[in-house]
Amino acid sequence: MYSNELTLKSAPLEGEVRIPSGCAVSAIIDRGGRRMTGADIIASIATMHDRSNGLGGGFAGYGIYPDYKECYAFHLFYGDFQSKKATEDFLITHFEIVYSSEMKTRKIKKVANEPIIYRYFLSPLSKRLENSLLDEEQYVVRCVNKINAEIDGAFVFSSGKNMGIFKGVGFPEDIGRYYLLDEEYAGYSWTAHGRYPTNTPGWWGGAHPFGLLDYSVVHNGEISSYDANRRYIEMFGYKCTLQTDTEVITYVIDYLLRVKKLTLGEVAKVISASFWSTIGEKSDEERAQEEYLRKAFPSLLITGPFSIIFGFTGGLMALNDRLKLRSMVCAERGDRAYISSEECGIRAVAPDLDRIFSPAGGQPVVYTLREGADI
């Protein structure tokens, strides 16, 4: 079990407390690649304030670090300066630190007990990378896992290129302002989460989004297949350190997409697979594909209520559980596309829309940058 200064300080460990449900998710992408500040995504998630309880809020922004877009941007929480020193000793032997600084934040009354937050732009040391016999991404993943699992009090919560996750304990609109997302950053795509923790007490690292490399997941729901999914995914070197279901969803998608090279549509058919009876009604071709995917990855079927927004370089995917036990609305206006737990989260920033619809359970909605969009 993962425990360090950071978790111990916030009293009970993840998994020891049960608090009733809620959560809100929201996302905006400009498919033309035009960058927008975090103001709209904050306004969107703020409309759904009552879906969260102040125990977690967070954002992922894509295209926000154009000046360092070749570097892995690590965002770290530290419980103390010993953990910072230990982490930096580790980083310096594995990466060239191109630039580092304390995270810029603004003091907000409602955001308290902040950890120490640092940001590093990193480039893997070529010799070290070569000797590891890993590809570059896997090398970075291993380093992230190592810090999170082995350095007490340190937690890497963002590790992608030209993207960043910003999260903490508080209402999402306060967390957004705390990190100055409305002023300091502009990205072509944003996701947001307002947390109402169910099985976990809510600490800075446990807020959403969860990220690995440039992948990020925000999630409303509670998966009942957690242990089955975790046991399977841990066979492939992932470490589920937080006992929270969103972390395992992130690893499952990373494994299917990056390692097994499935398409997003195929990933959806694995994690939110149709019932056998529904598959039986489909055309021969669809049936063959869905049967194959269900049989190939039976342990990666995610059951229980969920609505997730998966962010990646160049796009977003919205997905519900196959029974659609959580709400989700998608909409479009020109180049902009919107995803939200509730329609009001979209209307707050885009009163007039070309199209608005609710995807069916298990039906992925994917929005990607248009061809030629420069990010």
Added chain:
Amino acid sequence: MIIDADRDMHFSRLNAEVRNTADERVTINGCLGQRYIATGSSGKTITVNGTPGNALGAYLNGSTVIVNGNAQDATGDTMNGGTIVIHGNSGDATGYAMRGGKIYISGNTGYRAGIHIKAYKELHPVIVVGGRAGSFLGEYQAGGIIVVLGQNDDGLPIINNFCGTGMHGGVIYLRCDKLPHAIPDQVRAEDVRGDECEELCSIIDDFCGFFPEFDRDKLVSANFKKLTPDTDNPYKQLYTDN
């Protein structure tokens, strides 16, 4: 009374104003996600311009609610009486456990519309959907009437999967020649002509009264599938052998 809501107006304040006014007519402009509007209300006509939040008209007890926009989830949750008219779509679990009153939706409805809908003595709830319905329409339906007219223009079928799962009372009318998905073994589907069914004609008349954009004659002169619990094949021994 006219209430100009904005995004910063919390639902508790908005609903207190609606509840406390002596005016029988209330108009809410600029509504953006405020929950529980018209909850338990009777004797009023409440017009909502914008996007009302979840549980609109929950426990509604006689008032009329008109929405110019889309409704979110759990509209008319456990409503007892009154009318909700939505000029747009409604979200998931519309008419959840409704036991009286009527809900008319010009557009589509989400998953689980009419789940646990029931009737009691003189109370016979009705849900009418102009477009299509999501999966689990009429799940555990115990009474009341659900009508889906299939006038959606998105090319999707009139119902999705698992329609009528656990249905043991009431009736569902679907305006189609052929069911697009299988229904449970314990539910029976019969063919009826709209214009030959008095109950259906009267419901569609009411619907078109609220939505003159629909052609009443066209709607009724069509085949409907009428779903009811199959009393010859009741639920038995589903879980235990007794």
